[in-house]
Amino acid sequence: MPLKVRIGNNEVRVLRSSDLYFVQKLLKAMRNPKTKFNSREFTTKGEEYLFNYVSKNVGGVDEGRRNFLKGIVIGVAAATVVGIIPGLRVLVPPVEQASGFPKSLLLDSSGNPLKASLIPVNSPIITLYEYPLTGEPNFLLNLGDKDGNPISISPIDVVVPQTGKTYKFPGGVGPHNSIVSYSAICQHLGCTPPYIHFYPPGNVSPSQLTAPEPDTLTAQALLAAKQANVPALIHCDCHGSTYDPYKGAAVLTGPTQRPLPTILLEYDSSTDYLYATGALGVATYPEGSDGIPSQDPTKDLDTSQYGSSVGDKTQVQANTNPFS
Amino acid sequence: MSLGKRVSNWFAERLGLDDLPFFKTPDYMFHANEWLGALVAASFIYTVISGLILLLYYNAAAGYQSTEAIINQVPYGSVVLYSHLYGSYAMIILAYVHMFRNYFVGAYKKPRELLWILGVLMLVLTLGASFLGYSLIGDALAVSAVDVGAGIVTSIPQLSFLIPIIFGNYDTGDYTRVLALHIILVALIGLLFVFHFFLAEHYGMMPSRKVKPKAPAVYTKEEWSKFNPWWPRNFVYMSSLVFMTWGFILAIPNALAYLNGLPQYFNPFMNPKPAPPPNSPAAAHITTYPPWFFLFLYKIADFTSDVVVFLMIGVIIPLIYLLIVPFLDRTDELHPLRRKVFSGIGILMITYLIQTSLWGDLAPGVQVSVKDQVIAYLVPAIIVALGLTFLNPMEQKVRPSSAISPMTSILFVVISLLFSGAVVQLIDYPSPLTFSIAMFLGSLFFLGARSMGSLVLNKNVSRSVPNRPVSEVNTSVMISNEKKKRLAEVIMSILFVLVVVIVAQMWTIPPTGYASNLFGVDLGLVFLMLGESISLYHYVVYKKPTEKEE
Numbered sequence: 005m006p007l008k009v010r011i012g013n014n015e016v017r018v019l020r021s022s023d024l025y026f027v028q029k030l031l032k033a034m035r036n037p038k039t040k041f042n043s044r045e046f047t048t049k050g051e052e053y054l055f056n057y058v059s060k061n062v063g064g065v066d067e068g069r070r071n072f073l074k075g076i077v078i079g080v081a082a083a084t085v086v087g088i089i090p091g092l093r094v095l096v097p098p099v100e101q102a103s104g105f106p107k108s109l110l111l112d113s114s115g116n117p118l119k120a121s122l123i124p125v126n127s128p129i130i131t132l133y134e135y136p137l138t139g140e141p142n143f144l145l146n147l148g149d150k151d152g153n154p155i156s157i158s159p160i161d162v163v164v165p166q167t168g169k170t171y172k173f174p175g176g177v178g179p180h181n182s183i184v185s186y187s188a189i190c191q192h193l194g195c196t197p198p199y200i201h202f203y204p205p206g207n208v209s210p211s212q213l214t215a216p217e218p219d220t221l222t223a224q225a226l227l228a229a230k231q232a233n234v235p236a237l238i239h240c241d242c243h244g245s246t247y248d249p250y251k252g253a254a255v256l257t258g259p260t261q262r263p264l265p266t267i268l269l270e271y272d273s274s275t276d277y278l279y280a281t282g283a284l285g286v287a288t289y290p291e292g293s294d295g296i297p298s299q300d301p302t303k304d305l306d307t308s309q310y311g312s313s314v315g316d317k318t319q320v321q322a323n324t325n326p327f328s
Numbered sequence: 329m330s331l332g333k334r335v336s337n338w339f340a341e342r343l344g345l346d347d348l349p350f351f352k353t354p355d356y357m358f359h360a361n362e363w364l365g366a367l368v369a370a371s372f373i374y375t376v377i378s379g380l381i382l383l384l385y386y387n388a389a390a391g392y393q394s395t396e397a398i399i400n401q402v403p404y405g406s407v408v409l410y411s412h413l414y415g416s417y418a419m420i421i422l423a424y425v426h427m428f429r430n431y432f433v434g435a436y437k438k439p440r441e442l443l444w445i446l447g448v449l450m451l452v453l454t455l456g457a458s459f460l461g462y463s464l465i466g467d468a469l470a471v472s473a474v475d476v477g478a479g480i481v482t483s484i485p486q487l488s489f490l491i492p493i494i495f496g497n498y499d500t501g502d503y504t505r506v507l508a509l510h511i512i513l514v515a516l517i518g519l520l521f522v523f524h525f526f527l528a529e530h531y532g533m534m535p536s537r538k539v540k541p542k543a544p545a546v547y548t549k550e551e552w553s554k555f556n557p558w559w560p561r562n563f564v565y566m567s568s569l570v571f572m573t574w575g576f577i578l579a580i581p582n583a584l585a586y587l588n589g590l591p592q593y594f595n596p597f598m599n600p601k602p603a604p605p606p607n608s609p610a611a612a613h614i615t616t617y618p619p620w621f622f623l624f625l626y627k628i629a630d631f632t633s634d635v636v637v638f639l640m641i642g643v644i645i646p647l648i649y650l651l652i653v654p655f656l657d658r659t660d661e662l663h664p665l666r667r668k669v670f671s672g673i674g675i676l677m678i679t680y681l682i683q684t685s686l687w688g689d690l691a692p693g694v695q696v697s698v699k700d701q702v703i704a705y706l707v708p709a710i711i712v713a714l715g716l717t718f719l720n721p722m723e724q725k726v727r728p729s730s731a732i733s734p735m736t737s738i739l740f741v742v743i744s745l746l747f748s749g750a751v752v753q754l755i756d757y758p759s760p761l762t763f764s765i766a767m768f769l770g771s772l773f774f775l776g777a778r779s780m781g782s783l784v785l786n787k788n789v790s791r792s793v794p795n796r797p798v799s800e801v802n803t804s805v806m807i808s809n810e811k812k813k814r815l816a817e818v819i820m821s822i823l824f825v826l827v828v829v830i831v832a833q834m835w836t837i838p839p840t841g842y843a844s845n846l847f848g849v850d851l852g853l854v855f856l857m858l859g860e861s862i863s864l865y866h867y868v869v870y871k872k873p874t875e876k877e878e
Contacts, residue, residue, distance in 0.1 A: 055872050069817075069868075070869055072817075073817065073820065073865050073868055073869065074865070076820045076821060076823075076824050076861060076865075077820075077861055077862055077865045079824050080820075080823060080824050080827050080857060080858050080861045080862075081858060083824070083827045083828050083831045083854070084827065084831070084854050084855065084858045086831050087827075087830070087831035087834045087850070087851060087854050088851065090834060090835050090837070090839070090847070091404055091407070091834075091847065091851060093403035093404060093839050094381055094402060094403050094404045094405065094407075094408055094839075095381070095384070096403060097384075097385070097402070098401045098402055098403065098840075115608075138393065139390075
């Protein structure tokens with residue numbers, strides 16, 4: 005209750021209860037020997053000393069009020085911490101585990117769906133797309149005979165020389181059943197294009213024996229092609245591994261012990277679009293140093309070091325022509 | 329003694345908080361313009377922390393892809409990335425403000441010359457680190473910025489040896505070296521900051537001109553030992569500023585992330601998202617521009633085809649001037665109007681910087697004839713020269729005790745308009761987005777209204793101060809302070825409730841996808857409110873009835 009004094013007709017407020025409480029507290033502090041008010045200093049320094057003294061010993065704000073405010077500040081700070089906690093999820097790396105192979109539409113370099121009938125036959129240009137994870141390149145090949153007419157690629161059993169086991173290569177897709185796709189990472193030591201690439205029929209010739217890297221064919225590869233009557237090859241220049249693109253990228257010559265994994269393609273004849281739907285054979289060669297790839301292609305999805313799932317679209321890039 | 333008190337005393341004793349060798353602050357210095365350095369440091373620290381989080385995910389061998397992965401896949405990755413970008417923006421702007429403020433108060437004078445030079449070097453490093461960081465995104469803009477930067481360096485044959493040193497194998501899309509240099513420059517900033525900070529603590533903050541009108545402006549040991557010790561008042565005030573800076577750094581870019589289709593000339597300032605990659609067809613359709621803090625250089629490049637002249641005008645002359653200004657301006661005068669030449673140069677530097685940057689933003693790459701250059705740059709020079717000639721320092725400046733500058737009031741009007749617009753939007757299209765925008769602008773409006781309101785409401789009190797006898801003034805000021813303190817308490821309670829509501833909402837925001845940036849907006853708001861409640865606490869508990877400059 006404020007203390008009031010009546011002067012004439014006006015009521016003048018003298019002191020409020022809080023002021024009274026404050027004065028009482030101040031006097032108590034001034035009498036307290038620990039915090040004695042130094043009147044000598046007050047006369048020399050004036051009101052500044054008084055204010056400092058008051059704010060130091062009585063605090064201007066009484067203890068209860070100060071604690072209440074402190075409580076609020078601590079409350080707000082605690083709430084802030086609680087708010088930051090879900091943000092700490094930023095430290096948990098997103099799990100790059102594709103639970104299965106995605107069905108990815110192949111796009112051309114300008115982002116439109118790729119038309120299967122427009123893929124050139126026996127193109128020497130290295131044509132690649134990433135699947136099932138980013139960083140995992142695969143060849144996209146439209147195979148033909150010596151004269152450049154598309155050939156229907158039939159299903160065949162592919163042997164894995166390392167284990168002797170076989171798996172069923174499903175054959176080509178597309179309007180002429182001539183389109184196939186294989187991993188573009190060599191199963192020997194993991195070389196990638198342009199070291200490993202497709203040699204069209206015109207380039208499977210003795211003149212490639214002396215061609216500069218990465219276009220050199222080994223004599224062994226030429227001989228194997230001749231014996232197997234294969235017009236075109238996939239050959240890795242790093243160490244000379246050769247694969248047969250017509251027969252599921254089976255091993256033609258070493259040093260590789262495993263065929264290139266096949267990427268399963270699905271052809272939609274109504275739209276002429278191609279979809280990648282899965283992989284077959286052994287797992288993609290890991291780029292890291294942890295050795296021999298697994299023979300189960302799905303293993304690749306949770307242990308791969310390449311990147312994230314490409315999702316429902318993947319872009320086909322045809323940039324490099326190694327023979328030019 | 330309560331348990332809390334005992335615990336805090338234990339720490340205070342162990343950490344020696346009562347006698348830290350930090351500068352003790354006089355009462356009148358608890359205003360933001362005395363603490364600009366702390367604001368720069370706060371944004372620096374924020375940017376370092378967010379950058380280290382990004383370092384966990386960024387892959388220099390695939391710059392663009394990993395940036396996209398951070399934005400789209402890492403939980404709250406876009407929140408961290410965008411606020412990292414705007415943290416560096418904030419640091420650059422605040423560093424400029426800090427520098428020019430100290431320029432005009434003459435803080436580069438004896439004995440603070442080294443402090444000034446270190447600061448200028450840190451500005452250069454900050455701009456360099458920001459440029460490299462901007463390149464790391466690997467989008468079409470970054471590549472073009474690097475191409476322009478590299479082009480400038482290569483066109484001076486003697487300097488082309490620097491290209492591999494700076495960019496490494498940039499041509500093959502390898503950002504490893506750019507990333508390494510980005511981190512190295514930031515580490516250098518940190519190192520210089522330590523020196524800068526301890527020198528600043530050593531000489532103390534620049535006293536008011538009313539106290540020390542001439543250089544060397546330092547408080548004697550005897551004087552400053554009477555001031556407020558670092559713990560707790562300084563600490564409390566500092567943390568309120570730090571949290572508010574962080575709040576703005578988080579809230580602004582994450583709110584901007586929801587703006588789309590801005591006119592091109594807003595993009596350098598208001599678009600935190602990366603542009604398309606350089607090899608995509610979409611890249612052909614975008615206008616490339618450098619980061620906004622180099623827009624001025626971009627425009628100067630239109631003035632001349634001679635790279636050496638360009639570098640002289642744009643970089644070397646201003647830089648050398650700033651480095652040696654403590655040795656050019658050797659008088660002991662601190663008042664800006666008693667150092668008219670240097671004040672004039674300072675005003676012109678700011679004018680030219682802003683003018684050229686905006687010019688570069690609006691008309692990038694448009695050649696400018698010499699005549700137009702002369703007109704564009706002579707007019708401000710003449711105005712400044714005339715203005716300074718006729719302005720003289722007032723001997724007894726009568727300043728209302730706490731006036732609000734015209735800039736603040738204009739800003740407040742703009743914010744009020746934005747706020748009312750946002751409320752209308754919220755009513756028309758209620759959604760989390762409009763709600764958070766309205767909340768954000770509302771809190772800005774609220775902050776503004778608080779500072780304006782207190783002034784308007786107490787107008788007569790502050791005006792009548794000089795006429796009244798001293799003792800009477802104190803009681804009236806005390807009473808009005810008491811009212812304001814009550815109001816502050818009520819506001820703090822409201823803030824507490826708001827924070828709890830927002831924090832509860834934050835737990836429901838998905839970590840990735842379109843809505844995830846709301847987390848950044850909310851966290852920013854929470855930091856702002858934390859900073860504001862600490863600031864109010866400081867006001868209620870530590871503010872003295874009268875804080876004079878003597």
